[in-house]
Amino acid sequence: MSNLDRDAVPSLCGGRGFVVTEPVRELLSPRNVKLGESTEVRRLLPNLGRRMVGAWCFVDHYGPDDIADEPGMQVPPHPHMGLQTVSWLHEGEVLHRDSTGSLQTIRPRQLGLMTSGRAISHSEESPREHARLLHGAQLWVALPDAHRHTDPRFEFHAELPRVTAPGLTATVLLGTLDTATSPGTTYTPLVGADLTLAAGTDVRLPLERDFEYAVLAMSGEAHVDGVPLVPGSMLYLGCGRDELPLRADSDAGLMLLGGEPFEEELIMFWNWIGRSQEEIEQARRDWMEGTRFGEVEGYDGAPLPAPALPSVPLKPRGRVR
Helix, strand or coil, X not given: CCCCCCCCCCEEXXXXXXXXXXXXXXXXXXXXXXXXCCEEEEEEECCCCCCCECCEEEEEEEEEEECCCCCCCEEEEEEXXXXXXXXXXXXXXXXXXXXXXXXXXXXXXXXXXXXXXXXXXXXXXXXCCCCCEEEEEEEEXXXXXXXXCCCCEXXXXXXXXXXXXXXXXXXXXXXXXXXXXXXXXXXXXXXXEEXXXXXXXXXXXECCCCCEEEEEEEXXXXXXXXXXXXXXXXXXXXXXXXXXXXXXXXXXXXXXXXXXXXXXXXXXXXXXXXXXXXXXXXXXXXXXXXXXXXXXXXXXXXXXXXXXCCCCCCCCCCCCC
């Protein structure tokens, strides 16, 4: 799933000017965004007050949605550049196709990781025969300048390492948490982990002091560093933490996102991340003319047209608005 907003606006993010260098508790409220005809998501990043957490630059939470009598997720072919997409499910399944020829069904707690590099296009859809419920998150990771023109590729990892403690199971999507390291390819120091907490859990999760962190609430109710989180909300935590207190009165699911603050300043428009207006303009021309981004074979439908560019100049700057 990606940014299908037809009234897309540029997000100007990156740089260290607004990194919170000490622990904070900054609650981010979602913005509801309609994707297609049947799926609504809660967008946490980019947010009005915060654009990035480490290299994580885009976070959508969706579901649980009852799609038993509906087509479910239907995201037509669309382009990406300069980023990685992370597909993560708690319930349901998503069929991924892309212009490198990848065809993969992704199921709960399996990692679908697509590196766009210089250019890729893909589609995502619920299989014709699908589970009743669909619940998950879609996340993007910004690629640093040294790697953003790399060859596009797709990785699928059905098995991922875990960290356990009494009442806690942490599945490591990307990067390293405690002693567990994901097989997923990363280009900056970061971590992404899915946290499952049993009712009555009261634990402390080890963290890296130089990373900034945020926690996305997926299900249930949990307290993160004393702050209660409900599903679809995100708590930004800043830097300077060695550990994170977690408590759950009921079964709960969270996602931990973190990384070294991303130094480079970016322009994110629609499904592209670039460094200048000229790059974004060229990407739009290439997509609309059917060049560079390749073709997604097998999807029953037309590709998405790109939205119009804004009338104001695009300039990369800042991490917050």
